Amino acid sequence: MKYQDVIPEQAQSTILCTVNFRKDVDTEVVLEAFKGFCERLHPTMNSMKIRFPYDNFKFAMGIGAEAWQRLFPNTKRPKELERFNEINGQTKKAVSTEGDLFFHIRAEKMDVCYEMMLIIHKLLKDVIESVDETHGFRFRDGRAIFGFVDGTENPDMEEVQDVVYIDDENDPYIGGTYVLAQKYIFDLDLWDSLTVEKQELVVGRTKENDLELADDVKPSNAHTEISKAHDKMGEEIKIMRANIAFAEASKNLFGSYFLGYSKDFSTTLQMLQHMFEGKEKDTHDSILDYFNPITGNLFFVPSYEQLDMIANDEIK
Numbered sequence: 001m002k003y004q005d006v007i008p009e010q011a012q013s014t015i016l017c018t019v020n021f022r023k024d025v026d027t028e029v030v031l032e033a034f035k036g037f038c039e040r041l042h043p044t045m046n047s048m049k050i051r052f053p054y055d056n057f058k059f060a061m062g063i064g065a066e067a068w069q070r071l072f073p074n075t076k077r078p079k080e081l082e083r084f085n086e087i088n089g090q091t092k093k094a095v096s097t098e099g100d101l102f103f104h105i106r107a108e109k110m111d112v113c114y115e116m117m118l119i120i121h122k123l124l125k126d127v128i129e130s131v132d133e134t135h136g137f138r139f140r141d142g143r144a145i146f147g148f149v150d151g152t153e154n155p156d157m158e159e160v161q162d163v164v165y166i167d168d169e170n171d172p173y174i175g176g177t178y179v180l181a182q183k184y185i186f187d188l189d190l191w192d193s194l195t196v197e198k199q200e201l202v203v204g205r206t207k208e209n210d211l212e213l214a215d216d217v218k219p220s221n222a223h224t225e226i227s228k229a230h231d232k233m234g235e236e237i238k239i240m241r242a243n244i245a246f247a248e249a250s251k252n253l254f255g256s257y258f259l260g261y262s263k264d265f266s267t268t269l270q271m272l273q274h275m276f277e278g279k280e281k282d283t284h285d286s287i288l289d290y291f292n293p294i295t296g297n298l299f300f301v302p303s304y305e306q307l308d309m310i311a312n313d314e315i316k
C-alpha cells in the first residue's frame with residue numbers, strides 16, 4: 001500500500017491550499033482534468049523527490065464530500081466523508097466552509113512548495129478556482145503561533161500509522177485517511193496581555209520548556225485537558241495533529257492552520273465538540289478565547305492505489 005504523505009512532520013515551509021471545482025465548467029471536463037491529475041500524481045511525487053532530494057518534500061491531497069458526489073456519483077463515498085457540520089459552540093462557532101480539493105504541501109524551502117503549486121496550476125487551472133491559499137512557516141523551535149511547542153503529545157512514529165490510516169480490511173478505502181482542516185485567526189495583542197503563567201494555564205503546559213502542568217494546577221478547561229478524546233472504555237484516543245503558523249504582521253494578521261489526520265473522523269469530532277461545546281462544568285476550551293476559526297472542512301485523502309482507481313474509472 002502506498003500512502004500519501006500525511007504524517008505531519010514539521011517542515012520549514014508549508015502551503016495549504018483549498019480550491020473548488022468550477023461550477024460553470026461541465027462535470028465531464030472537470031472529471032477528465034482531475035483523472036489526468038490523479039494519474040500524474042505518483043510520477044510527479046517521484047520526480048519532485050529526485051529534483052529536490054534534500055528538501056524533505058511532502059504532499060497530500062484530500063477530496064471533499066460535495067466534489068465526490070459531483071465527480072463519482074456511482075461510487076459509495078468513504079463512510080465518514082460528509083461536508084463538515086458546523087458546531088455552534090457556547091462562545092465560538094466552528095464554521096463550515098467550501099472546499100472540493102485540499103493540498104497540503106511541505107518542504108524545507110518555499111520555492112519547492114511553489115514548484116508543486118505550479119504543477120497543480122498547469123494541470124488543473126481551467127477547472128478550479130481558489131478558496132484559500134495559506135503560506136505557513138515553522139516558528140522558532142517548532143512552536144505554534146502563540147509561542148507554545150506544538151505536537152508533543154502526538155502519537156510516536158511506531159504508533160502513528162495505526163492512528164492515521166484506515167486499516168479495516170472490510171473498508172474499501174483502506175489505506176486512506178480523513179483530514180479536518182481549520183484556519184484560525186489569532187488575537188496576538190490579547191494573548192500578549194496575559195502573563196506567561198496565565199498563558200500556561202490556558203494551554204496546560206509550560207511555555208519555555210514544554211512540560212505538562214501538574215494535575216492539581218492544570219485547569220479542566222485548559223486546551224490539553226479538555227480537547228482529549230476517549231473511547232467507550234475510557235481509554236484516551238489520539239489523532240495526528242499539526243498547527244502551521246502563518247502571519248502578515250504589518251496587517252496585524254496572525255494565525256494557526258490546524259490539521260487533524262485520523263482514520264476515523266469521529267475521534268477528531270469528539271475533540272472539537274469538547275473544545276466548542278464544553279465538557280462537564282466547562283463551557284468551552286479556553287484556547288478559543290484567543291483563536292477564531294474562519295474555515296472548516298473535512299476531506300478524504302485517498303491512497304495512491306485509490307488515486308489510480310480514479311484515473312482508471314474504477315471510482316466513477
Ligand code: HEM
Pocket residue numbers: 144145146148149150151152153154182184203205223224225227228229241243256258260268269271272287291
Ligand atoms: C487554534 C488552534 C490550535 C492550537 C494553536 C493548538 C495548540 C496546541 C498545543 C500547543 C498543544 C500542546 C502540545 C501538543 O501535544 O501538541 C496542543 C495539544 C492538543 N491539541 Fe491543540 N491546538 C489547536 C487546535 C486543536 C484542535 C482543533 C484540536 C482537535 C480537533 C486539538 C486537539 C489537541 C489535542 C488532543 C492535544 C493533546 C492533548 C494531550 O494529550 O495533552 N487542538 N494543541
